[in-house]
Amino acid sequence: MRPQPVSKVEWVAPSRLRANHYNPNHVAPPELGLLKISIIEDGWTQPIVARPDGEIVDGFHRYMLATNDKEIQAMTDGLVPVVWLAPNDAAHQMMSTIRHNRARGTHGILKMAEIVRQLAGEMQISESEIMSRLGMEDEEVERLVDQGGMTKRGSAAAFGNGWVPEG
Numbered sequence: 001m002r003p004q005p006v007s008k009v010e011w012v013a014p015s016r017l018r019a020n021h022y023n024p025n026h027v028a029p030p031e032l033g034l035l036k037i038s039i040i041e042d043g044w045t046q047p048i049v050a051r052p053d054g055e056i057v058d059g060f061h062r063y064m065l066a067t068n069d070k071e072i073q074a075m076t077d078g079l080v081p082v083v084w085l086a087p088n089d090a091a092h093q094m095m096s097t098i099r100h101n102r103a104r105g106t107h108g109i110l111k112m113a114e115i116v117r118q119l120a121g122e123m124q125i126s127e128s129e130i131m132s133r134l135g136m137e138d139e140e141v142e143r144l145v146d147q148g149g150m151t152k153r154g155s156a157a158a159f160g161n162g163w164v165p166e167g
Helices: 029-042 060-068 070-075 090-102 109-120 127-134 138-145
Strands: 010-012 048-050 056-058 080-084
Touching: 029 060, 029 070, 029 127, 048 060, 056 060, 056 090, 060 070, 060 080, 109 127, 109 138, 127 138
Parallel strands: 048 080
Antiparallel strands: 010 080, 048 056
């Protein structure tokens, strides 16, 4: 087997790292809250990916939480896991950042609904816990749990004249 960066995870001080100037990925506050919950509940499952000079290729938001959140800092004495990429030119590193961002994919609504229904149903997780731990609002959980569709939730009279339910 050829050596891989993940085989050499190092715990380093965040001060050895720095943000790159080109990352187009932005995380909204609710998702950043989910990232914090993920690190606290599951631990560090993904290292930060960096160039040898400390520039972050992937993991800026994990880095940001680790440098600003006392609870996360306390977990590892302030250190963060890092894998170092082999030196490459700036163009390669920029493309690597984009690949890391885009490879994460998206969540399909039907699968999400199936998972939330399973959590709320057979696993008996309360809707408030689902909301808290998945960063969802009450209405979102309600819609995902509801298998019957919008008209089952209320009467058809509750909808405006622009929408007429069938059936």
